[in-house]
Amino acid sequence: MTEETAIGGRPPLSMRLAGHPSLARASAWLRRQASLQAGRFGLWTPVALGGGTAVYFVLPAEPAFALAVLALALAAACALASLSSSLRPAASRVLVLAACLLAGFALGRMRTEQVRAPVAPEGGEVRRVEAWVVDVASPGQGGSRVLLAPVAIAGLAPGETPVRIRLTLRGPEPPPAPGTLVSVPALLNPPPPPSSPGSYDFARDAFFDGVGGVGLALGQLRALPPSEAGLPGGLVLQMRINAFRWDLTRRLVDRMGPDRGGLAAAMTTGHEAFVPAAQVEALRA
Known part of the structure; x- marks a missing residue:
């Protein structure tokens, strides 16, 4: 298949980025970094998990508990989808990292609910x-x-x-x-x-x-x-x-x-x- 006959009649990503040098350089840098980290993929899973928890802590307001349940369900769906044999290795890794990110967010919210306990009243009596x-x-x-x-x-x-x-x-x-x-x-x-x-x-x-x-x-x-x-x-x-x-x-x-x-x-x-x-x-x- 030539670049002119890409799926859906659209040119491939490399041609679309050709008119934007800065985006092309960023895309090339990301691909190079991803290839360098291919053998260390497992080390990035706890980073993604911690990143999801960090997202929970920087929110300006306490999210609903149902949102944590939804995030955990999406994490399970991403983890199951990553096991598909039809996916490329890169796509599978992205799904695993997304699952860890969502799970980190959900676990942070659930941990908050688990440790919630009474607090002494104001007033200093x-x-x-x-x-x-x-x-x-x-x-x-x-x-x-x-x-x-x-x-x-x-x-x-x-x-x-x-x-x-x-x-x-x-x-x-x-x-x-x-x-x-x-x-x-x-x-x-x-x-x-x-x-x-x-x-x-x-x-x-x-x-x-x-x-x-x-x-x-x-x-x-x-x-x-x-x-x-x-x-x-x-x-x-x-x-x-x-x-x-x-x-x-x-x-x-x-x-x-x-x-x-x-x-x-x-x-x-x-x-x-x-x-x-x-x-x-x-x-x-």
Whole structure:
């Protein structure tokens, strides 16, 4: 078949681009890049998957859940179509990448729905919190921080109670070990939004970590008689692992001293509660 007798009476793409040098150069560059990546096609599938998730996060408004279901169905259709033996290898690869892109978008939206949980109300009210200590977080400006799994929060119904909250403790006393059931009055707020446009979005990360509230403990944490009856198995396992990490941290600090043990513990277990402030500033510098 000659170029004049192309399908449908139209000239082939190479002839149509001949009158547009810039488009012709771009087309040639794309074909060359595609040929160079032919042997690394599998490495581009996670890139496409992540790209689809990135598309979800940059949308100005939350898309409907039905759109995620539709995207997942289209991804499955593209994946099945790519298996057709009548397709050229290049077309099959394009369909696979399109399937990954659509799947990334759908999975991002579905993950958001999966982790959706109650958030502490606005207003900063003081509430009595009864909760399990899940882990000891990095120290804040006012003191140590603990991650709590609330059992009950005064003034909030069970359906309004956040799954996790993070409290900053007052005073120099070390925080209680993970797996301790405590009661404390606290000033609770929802996770704060970015302090300026484009800056770190703590509220978004807290949402995906299941943290629905942050606040300040207004008194000493009072230990309550523990009872793990009725607790989810995953929470019990998580607290036991974190209790082992915390115990190892305390042992390192006790044996090596706070000057060396704090940094050694942070590098070994991830707990930064005992790193001296001077060393923290030195590391930042």
